[in-house]
Amino acid sequence: MTVFLCDGECEYSYDDLLRHLNQDNYFPLLKTHHLFSYFGNLVKALTNDVPLVLLDSDLSPAELDGVDESLVNQSIPLSVKRLPSMGEVIEALVHSTSEITMFTSGTTGQPKKVVHSIQTLTRSVRRGEKYNNQIWAYAYNPTHMAGLQVFFQAFENLNTLINVFNRTRSEIFNLIKKHSITHISATPTFYRLLLPYERAYSSVIRLTLGGEKSDGHLYNVIRQIFPSAQINNVYASTEAGSLFAAKGENFQIPASIHDMFQVVDDELLIHRSLLGQSDSFRFDGDYYHSGDLIEWINREEGVFKFKSRKNELINVGGYKVNPGEVENVLNAIKGIRQSLVFGKANSVLGNILCAEVQLEEGVRLSELEIRRILKDSLQDFKIPRRIRFVESFSLTRTGKLKRL
Structure with missing residues (x-):
């Protein structure tokens, strides 16, 4: 058997x-x-x-x-x-x-x-x-x-x-x-x-x-x-289960359920008929706020890519910083295995941007070298002011990075 x-x-x-x-x-x-x-x-x-x-x-x-x-x-x-x-x-x-x-x-x-x-x-x-x-x-x-x-x-x-x-x-x-x-x-x-x-x-x-x-x-x-x-790539949530898949970074909403989604202020909204049941759900009419911010690639064909979670955006001196964007650039640096970007409260700027970085075995990189590389790809306010090297990261129960 x-x-x-x-x-x-x-x-x-x-x-x-x-x-x-x-x-x-x-x-x-x-x-x-x-x-x-x-x-x-x-x-x-x-x-x-x-x-x-x-x-x-x-x-x-x-x-x-x-x-x-x-x-x-x-x-x-x-x-x-x-x-x-x-x-x-x-x-x-x-x-x-x-x-x-x-x-x-x-x-x-x-x-x-x-x-x-x-x-x-x-x-x-x-x-x-x-x-x-x-x-x-x-x-x-x-x-x-x-x-x-x-x-x-x-x-x-x-x-x-x-x-x-x-x-x-x-x-x-x-x-x-x-x-x-x-x-x-x-x-x-x-x-x-x-x-x-x-x-x-x-x-x-x-x-x-x-x-x-x-x-x-x-x-x-x-x-x-x-x-x-x-x-x-697959999109699923505890609230809705699995909804759609992608090849690469771009997702496509299937034509059969295209009308079950709305996008308001870049946030993806999901029709209640696609969800499970919970007393904690809050609806805008018949639609549930997913908290996921997206960018349309082709609105008519329902093709989009995810930008970030709405509650993860960091206010730095009046600018909204997507930590995922900064992490993508950090993770592309040769020798960096994983990174985590977060905000730390600051009385002047609201938050200052911080990063924790895990290097691959045997790799040596300094904070200064990382910042120099980031300047080629990121605006100044998106470059972390503090970079700390760590051996590992805490993960959630679902195996994702635990955000601070």
């Missing part, structure tokens, strides 16, 4: 999963580090049409807004559907009537609850013979939208998942080589942590980036590491 999941030294087949699904209990609120138990509980809930709350393994009681902590990790009896084959499991899953509750990542405050159906969670899943025999690197937190998108795409085609989330650079490359991984979906931060280029891995035939703004320099470097891979 096909391997379902490789997680560290443990390997589980789809037969193992089928046996797990036939056990007569489930956890409505499961908090665990054990990926097989988590996925088994998820599939069991969906195939038996019962509700489920997805909890991060490190959620604190203070973050469990509206959740009864005493019910966490408490199993309840369940008269499970006896499904003799994985084909029948998948069919039961895609027709599930379960409500799946998840939490936003909490990067801008208290995590908010959002309730989804299987239809919104699997909107982007593609099934068919050409999707058989794929081997996926699992590089996301499984309780958040991007992790669920990868899981459902792999699971509904009986593919193999290799857990690489929170692994080191050398461990990830070893797993890619050992398992001949063919597909990777991850944040730009994940791919930057794989730099610099040392050798190519030709087994990978498709890469997807999502969750953060990416840039042309990153595409060029990962093309060297994965020369056989087609590179796509």
Whole structure:
């Protein structure tokens, strides 16, 4: 039977999963580090049409807004559907009537609850013979939208998942080589942590980036590491699930849902019919403010690129600075693996621009050298006044850079 999941030294087949699904209990609120138990509980809930709350393994009681902590990790009896084959499991899953509750990542405050159906969670899943025999690197937190998108795409085609989330650079490359991984979906931060280029891995035939703004320099470097891979970019959110994909930096709104979007003051607004359900949503008529600022490339054809998150713009002496723009220029400097740009309060300017920079191993760069390079590409007010070198960055639960 096909391997379902490789997680560290443990390997589980789809037969193992089928046996797990036939056990007569489930956890409505499961908090665990054990990926097989988590996925088994998820599939069991969906195939038996019962509700489920997805909890991060490190959620604190203070973050469990509206959740009864005493019910966490408490199993309840369940008269499970006896499904003799994985084909029948998948069919039961895609027709599930379960409500799946998840939490936003909490990067801008208290995590908010959002309730989804299987239809919104699997909107982007593609099934068919050409999707058989794929081997996926699992590089996301499984309780958040991007992790669920990868899981459902792999699971509904009986593919193999290799857990690489929170692994080191050398461990990830070893797993890619050992398992001949063919597909990777991850944040730009994940791919930057794989730099610099040392050798190519030709087994990978498709890469997807999502969750953060990416840039042309990153595409060029990962093309060297994965020369056989087609590179796509995907837009998904906890509120809406997966909406559209891109090749390169430009996204295109599908014609079938073109009328479900508006752009007001450069902000992308999404029609309520594409969203899950949440008491925290605030609508402008029938539209939800995504907080994503975009720039039209071709308005008539619905082609655009992302500029930044609205709440990330930094006021520097009356100028609005997009930290992502500055990070793109920093990350393009040879020897810089990753950077983080942020504002620090200043009584005169409102904020001064600061940057933290992680260098590749063995590279030496001074603050003065970096500023000299930046002057060729950026206006003076966009050049950080303070640059600090760091060994690593803090990441959010979803594997993105944690902004200060």
